[in-house]
Amino acid sequence: MTIKPAFDLARFQRWRRPFEIGFWVVMMTVNTVFNGVVAWFDDSYRTHRAESIEPWIWEATSSVVMLALVPFVVMASRRWTLRFDTWRQNLKVHLALSVAFCLAHVGLMIVLRMVAYRALLGWQYHFGDDWLRQLGYEYLKDIRTYFLFLAIIGGYRLLLLRLQGEASLLAEPDEGPPVEPVDRPERFLVRKLGKEFLIAAREIEWLQASGNYVNLHVRGRDYPLRATMAGIEERLDPARFVRVHRSYLVNLDYLAEMEPLETGDARLTMRDGATVPCSRRFRMQLRGRFGDAPVSA
The missing domain is CATH 2.40.50.1020 (LytTr DNA-binding domain)
Incomplete structure (x- = not known):
């Protein structure tokens, strides 16, 4: 018995890798633009607490690091898949990985911002006087991002299974x-x-x-x-x-x-x-x- 595909799955498979990479690039670019506009409006236009380019440095450096970490989240989602029979055990693993995700994100982001501030503004970048409090704030954002990535990857994987069939x-x-x-x-x-x-x-x-x-x-x-x-x-x-x-x-x-x-x-x-x-x-x-x-x- 043969089933006529809803679309050309074989053709999609040939372009699957560029599509997947392009999806993350487009998603993070759009996210950078929207967050950059909001940050620019709040910190530069309305309160004048920052130079006009600073919000864009913040968002761009954060997004670049996020893109670099996506492959590691993909690998983690494959190794510790959140399924009905394993979610309790694997959830603990992902909670621990979300901490590592945050530390890598913040650490690399600070390095990029230090370089960007020196090159574009001639200043020295300061992460904050209270590092622990600032890191906790970043983790609250990063844990949501980490599990959002897991949800996107899991949903995409389920969609592919439905399209190509599961034995x-x-x-x-x-x-x-x-x-x-x-x-x-x-x-x-x-x-x-x-x-x-x-x-x-x-x-x-x-x-x-x-x-x-x-x-x-x-x-x-x-x-x-x-x-x-x-x-x-x-x-x-x-x-x-x-x-x-x-x-x-x-x-x-x-x-x-x-x-x-x-x-x-x-x-x-x-x-x-x-x-x-x-x-x-x-x-x-x-x-x-x-x-x-x-x-x-």
């Missing part, structure tokens, strides 16, 4: 014998845009570990399965699926070529032209499957 193992029925072996499934259930369909295990071309998921690559699409690589490897046919890397399993039926590299690793080319890394540890095992003969289509 799951067929569950054992409440009554009667299972229609297939539960310990070695022949099919996977895929939910996509409110619909469900089955994909055969033999049609999976390769699998890639990605955080708390394993992506099943089928006919040019990736279907995330909430599982570990070790756990799913045990449930796949070892005569067909082979581990080639810490993060990759390949279906030998779709393997076209193995190219040795100078590092001792190898590059695998699949029948659709995609490439998969093969580490030195698994390269010899893979060659052993073919009697040391070169793998080619």
Whole structure:
């Protein structure tokens, strides 16, 4: 069964990285402009407590550091995902990380402001006389920003899952014998845009570990399965699926070529032209499957 996508997901995937980077740049730029206007109005125009350029230095340096910290928040959201079954434990981790986020933000922001003040105004920047109080004020803002970033990243990830589909193992029925072996499934259930369909295990071309998921690559699409690589490897046919890397399993039926590299690793080319890394540890095992003969289509 095939499902017609609501939009060209394959095309989006090609532009996904520039889109994600551009989103954060645009969001922080817009935030800088709005906050800068407010700060300029309050501190420069209305009260005359600051030079006209100072509010823009404050907001620009803060936003630049925030942008630099976004990749670390993304990595933290993948490593400690806030889910219904783990939110209590992972929330404590994120609360601790929000402190580190604030310290990094404030520290780098001060450095940039010192440079900007010296270059643009010829002055020396002072963070404040009461550092502890000022740091507490900054943390109240930064903890909100940190969890806002987590919410945006989590929402975006859920949207992608709905668009590209999410795989799951067929569950054992409440009554009667299972229609297939539960310990070695022949099919996977895929939910996509409110619909469900089955994909055969033999049609999976390769699998890639990605955080708390394993992506099943089928006919040019990736279907995330909430599982570990070790756990799913045990449930796949070892005569067909082979581990080639810490993060990759390949279906030998779709393997076209193995190219040795100078590092001792190898590059695998699949029948659709995609490439998969093969580490030195698994390269010899893979060659052993073919009697040391070169793998080619």
